[in-house]
Amino acid sequence: MRQGLAEKRQAIVRGARRVFGRDGYTRAAIDSIAKEAGVSTRTIYNHFPEGKAQLFRVVVVEGSEEVVRAHVDAIDRRLYKVTDLESDLCDFARAWMRPLYEHGDHFAVVRQLRAEVGHIPQEFLDTWRASGPDRARKVAAARFRELADEGLLDAPDPERAVTHFFWLTGAEISDRTYHGAIRMPDEERDELIASGVRAFLHGYLPR
Template identity: 55%
Template structure:
């Protein structure tokens, strides 16, 4: 029994909490060191657990990496789906709504900085990573969001607000026009641009997009 002058022992963390600590630490370490250089020892130190605890939850480094990549990508795509819903569910001014959509879309680079640190490492090591892992990452994250964006552009075309015979391709063009320059110049969010620069890039991208996809006047 603990006396009044002795500190009570810290409560033991539950399995779910330990797993969360491990995946959070792994995301940090993989994002910092990449897959090849990251070690289970470093992840254990970051998580404040033993290596044995990690192996109790994950069979090895590859499974942990796969889990972290997919869970992280899922979080970002969930946020992107929310952005699409907020800005395209009810369009009042197409250009304005697309600009605000674009700004929120590229804001993910800083909002989810730990995820995009991981993405930088994935891109650097892609030739040495299993293709099924890369495909699973795309399906859970970027591709999932792009599919939804294409669906919404198809709906806008049906409403006569856009001329988009191939809405899925239009979605790809939109993200390239509003996001690729921000992504490249910020090095995937490692060195964020000034807000004014980002807004200028996104606005110009939307204007270029609308020159291709704005609804044509009825003849």
């Protein structure tokens, strides 16, 4: 794709992400996306012939892939040289939650997706989960399996362990920040994470 076309496509995707995050899928209009992106509606259809549905899939998938890369980086940086399990898990949980704010436009779309779940085709929901949350959890579960093999965790079901870990360290933060819509003071966030890690280790430290 030539540079000019690639830049135009990126502008459309950025504009669509902002509109979908603001208006949701069902209320979003191609005219609004064109205005936000600074292009004509014809330009949008030249890049996305199927219109709004195709553009929404692209916005969801590309945003999810960016977040997954951030989550994989958190695993690589925080969990591959474990020297103090509790401290390293706290650092990992903080790094895992960071994309809520660093990818705010994407999570605005996710909030709208969740709110409109009854009106969005199942295909879109499946695409989002496969490209984002489910994919990231599988990578995390693979590392938890290695931690169990190293004798650091007692986790015969690593995928379940990862689910417990994220619920204990992140669910209250997500709930109280409305999934990243508002910020929580760092000190408050750190205390919630630390208490969640302690609860997790109470159930998953080797006996």
